[in-house]
Amino acid sequence: MRNEPTTVLRTYGSEIEARMDAAALEANGIPADVSADTAGGAFPSLALIFPVRLIVLERDVAIAREILDTPAEPATDYGEPEA
Secondary structure: OOOOOEEEEEEEOOHHHHHHHHHHHHHOOOOEEEEOOOHHHOOHHHHHOOOEEEEEEHHHHHHHHHHHHOOOOOOOOOOOOOO
């Protein structure tokens, strides 16, 4: 992502939420990065003042939004044996 234009897709009040969305994007082949000003995680409450940013390539904005805005389908198989 270093040589291509990037953009902030979303901001979060929690680094964990941002990293979960970044993982969902990366699982779908969309490179994503998280930028947080929380003193290396020492002060996570700083994210309330300085929101955590989810960053993607500009060319991936539309598909990234679609992925994050589409609700997950409920699981139908919980790994339990059928009776």
